[in-house]
Amino acid sequence: MPDLRYDVLGIGNAIVDVIARADDDFLVRQKMQKGGMALIDEGRADAIYDAMGPAVEASGGSAANTIVGVAGFGARAAFVGKIKDDELGRAFAHDIRAAGVAFNTPPAADGPSTARCYVMVTPDGERTMNTYLGAAQDLHPADVDPDTIAAAAITYLEGYLWDPPHAKEAFRKAAKVAHEAKRQVALTLSDAFCVDRYRAEFLDLIRSGTVDLVFANERELTSLYQTADFDTAAKALRNDAKLAVVTRSEKGCVVVSKSDMIAVPAAPIAKLVDATGAGDLFAAGFLFGLARGRDHRTAAKLGAIAAAEVIQHIGARPEVSLRELAQQNGLPV
Amino acid sequence: MPDLRYDVLGIGNAIVDVIARADDDFLVRQKMQKGGMALIDEGRADAIYDAMGPAVEASGGSAANTIVGVAGFGARAAFVGKIKDDELGRAFAHDIRAAGVAFNTPPAADGPSTARCYVMVTPDGERTMNTYLGAAQDLHPADVDPDTIAAAAITYLEGYLWDPPHAKEAFRKAAKVAHEAKRQVALTLSDAFCVDRYRAEFLDLIRSGTVDLVFANERELTSLYQTADFDTAAKALRNDAKLAVVTRSEKGCVVVSKSDMIAVPAAPIAKLVDATGAGDLFAAGFLFGLARGRDHRTAAKLGAIAAAEVIQHIGARPEVSLRELAQQNGLPV
Numbered sequence: 001m002p003d004l005r006y007d008v009l010g011i012g013n014a015i016v017d018v019i020a021r022a023d024d025d026f027l028v029r030q031k032m033q034k035g036g037m038a039l040i041d042e043g044r045a046d047a048i049y050d051a052m053g054p055a056v057e058a059s060g061g062s063a064a065n066t067i068v069g070v071a072g073f074g075a076r077a078a079f080v081g082k083i084k085d086d087e088l089g090r091a092f093a094h095d096i097r098a099a100g101v102a103f104n105t106p107p108a109a110d111g112p113s114t115a116r117c118y119v120m121v122t123p124d125g126e127r128t129m130n131t132y133l134g135a136a137q138d139l140h141p142a143d144v145d146p147d148t149i150a151a152a153a154i155t156y157l158e159g160y161l162w163d164p165p166h167a168k169e170a171f172r173k174a175a176k177v178a179h180e181a182k183r184q185v186a187l188t189l190s191d192a193f194c195v196d197r198y199r200a201e202f203l204d205l206i207r208s209g210t211v212d213l214v215f216a217n218e219r220e221l222t223s224l225y226q227t228a229d230f231d232t233a234a235k236a237l238r239n240d241a242k243l244a245v246v247t248r249s250e251k252g253c254v255v256v257s258k259s260d261m262i263a264v265p266a267a268p269i270a271k272l273v274d275a276t277g278a279g280d281l282f283a284a285g286f287l288f289g290l291a292r293g294r295d296h297r298t299a300a301k302l303g304a305i306a307a308a309e310v311i312q313h314i315g316a317r318p319e320v321s322l323r324e325l326a327q328q329n330g331l332p333v
Numbered sequence: 334m335p336d337l338r339y340d341v342l343g344i345g346n347a348i349v350d351v352i353a354r355a356d357d358d359f360l361v362r363q364k365m366q367k368g369g370m371a372l373i374d375e376g377r378a379d380a381i382y383d384a385m386g387p388a389v390e391a392s393g394g395s396a397a398n399t400i401v402g403v404a405g406f407g408a409r410a411a412f413v414g415k416i417k418d419d420e421l422g423r424a425f426a427h428d429i430r431a432a433g434v435a436f437n438t439p440p441a442a443d444g445p446s447t448a449r450c451y452v453m454v455t456p457d458g459e460r461t462m463n464t465y466l467g468a469a470q471d472l473h474p475a476d477v478d479p480d481t482i483a484a485a486a487i488t489y490l491e492g493y494l495w496d497p498p499h500a501k502e503a504f505r506k507a508a509k510v511a512h513e514a515k516r517q518v519a520l521t522l523s524d525a526f527c528v529d530r531y532r533a534e535f536l537d538l539i540r541s542g543t544v545d546l547v548f549a550n551e552r553e554l555t556s557l558y559q560t561a562d563f564d565t566a567a568k569a570l571r572n573d574a575k576l577a578v579v580t581r582s583e584k585g586c587v588v589v590s591k592s593d594m595i596a597v598p599a600a601p602i603a604k605l606v607d608a609t610g611a612g613d614l615f616a617a618g619f620l621f622g623l624a625r626g627r628d629h630r631t632a633a634k635l636g637a638i639a640a641a642e643v644i645q646h647i648g649a650r651p652e653v654s655l656r657e658l659a660q661q662n663g664l665p666v
Contacts, residue, residue, distance in 0.1 A: 020431075049427060052431065054427075054650060055427070055428060055431075056648060057391070086420060087419060087420040087446075095387040096387075098353075099387050314647075315389060
């Protein structure tokens with residue numbers, strides 16, 4: 001077994017967020033499903049960009065945000081995802097490396113441009129996303145280096161990887177390599193509509209033990225089991241998964257294992273500014289705690305403070321040191 | 334005389350800001366003059382970007398920020414500045430148009446990329462800037478359309494235009510056209526180091542009446558007259574300029590005219606987050622007030638609330654409606 005070089009390695013869509021404030025009327029006029037993530041083609045991307053207000057660009061991508069969070073806690077982190085060698089791609093690479101994350105996936109020299117997610121933030125702080133996958137569609141199994149996967153305690157995969165055509169093969173390859181090296185595999189269900197697109201496959205990943213740990217929010221969980229009742233869905237998840245965490249926004253989270261179900265409250269916030277990245281940063285804290293051998297409750301508390309930080313400003317990456325934030329909150333790092 | 338189509342038209346460097354937090358040690362290691370703006374070449378730009386932390390990209394440019402602010406108050410605004418037809422250039426054009434500003438300068442098809450300003454924000458909220466002028470260097474007199482200038486009540490020019498080789502010719506052309514059409518011309522001195530580079534020319538612009546209104550902060554003013562004493566410099570300015578406004582950070586501003594000197598306090602803020610754009614947005618409010626025929630004190634109050642808004646968040650463009658902000662503060666719009 002190779003040396004442990006990374007606490008957490010993430011594989012996901014490498015995306016630059018284009019973030020603007022919008023009112024609810026804008027979402028209605030643009031036929032956007034509030035709070036969800038829709039996939040769009042280039043023509044629709046251009047039309048949305050023309051219609052939306054002044055924006056800022058910031059590196060994003062669900063698993064990438066998580067991995068930056070893991071590094072922010074002081075852990076060793078790596079990311080695999082496909083950019084193009086263009087201005088946005090170079091910004092993505094700069095930002096994730098500047099955050100201390102190892103990122104060595106070769107950029108695409110041609111083909112579609114680096115993926116963009118148009119994020120509309122409404123006055124209530126909710127975010128509605130439209131993603132043009134672009135170069136992220138070209139993530140292939142060849143981009144997954146077995147030695148690197150085997151060197152990571154946890155490999156973390158986003159459900160969104162089911163959207164690009166070859167990425168699920170990269171996902172399955174990584175999961176296989178990780179388990180052969182006696183490492184852990186984690187999955188986030190990503191989005192309720194994503195779950196709706198790939199329900200059978202996600203259930204199979206969980207039930208077959210291809211993933212050891214599942215992250216879901218309430219909407220994703222109830223979409224997975226096609227029930228409106230949280231408790232019913234949570235029981236079903238407990239039956240299917242080895243370990244799972246269900247996040248419930250301001251109600252905190254529930255850690256679901258065979259032995260027990262632990263509820264952990266959300267961390268207090270002054271004001272919800274932009275919900276983008278809440279789930280991603282919760283996962284960062286939980287994965288960091290797990291990689292450091294903490295109990296589930298402590299891991300969930302680490303997740304809660306990271307999520308609370310990221311929703312109090314625009315953008316999906318932390319603006320302060322999560323390591324110091326944990327220390328200020330009396331949590332182990 | 335053509336119809337009045339714009340309250341304020343700005344000419345300036347079209348720049349995308351690349352903003353990151355940095356500590357004071359970083360500035361020292363990188364030999365950066367805290368609080369100033371340094372011009373850099375492409376090699377230095379790459380070196381700074383490699384060394385700096387995770388960043389966000391947001392449209393900037395001093396006069397462009399001002400003009401977006403003018404539009405935010407509900408006035409008719411236009412901007413002239415040179416981008417390249419690349420990803421950052423398209424972002425600049427999108428953002429300024431989405432803010433309601435007329436922007437029709439043809440982008441450069443080739444040559445250097447769209448200008449970038451690397452902005453380091455230290456924990457005290459001060460910003461230190463390094464600008465790679467790129468495509469902004471290619472602003473030529475031909476980019477200044479006389480009919481458009483003549484249709485603007487005030488043409489606003491940034492001192493930074495003295496840096497690109499041909500932009501000062503565009504500046505002089507615009508000032509001439511404006512005065513022939515009986516319009517007003519305003520100038521910001523931009524930066525103390527910029528004043529140091531072009532002191533004689535700036536003094537000539539003011540003394541010759543090429544500009545009717547001058548904006549300066551304390552450091553720019555004392556650099557202009559090469560004295561450490563504010564009162565001495567203010568008296569000299571009063572002698573030279575028809576009308577001037579000197580901004581003094583938390584001490585507010587002084588409106589300097591032949592008839593009197595009016596001090597107006599700064600608007601209160603909760604926390605200084607990022608000083609970028611403070612002077613630009615002050616100018617926006619003052620120019621808006623002037624274009625609407627308000628007295629100097631009211632115009633300065635409009636400037637003060639716009640400056641207070643922009644320094645309480647990251648980035649140099651307002652995040653809320655300045656029109657509504659003015660109304661909430663009992664100021665006329």
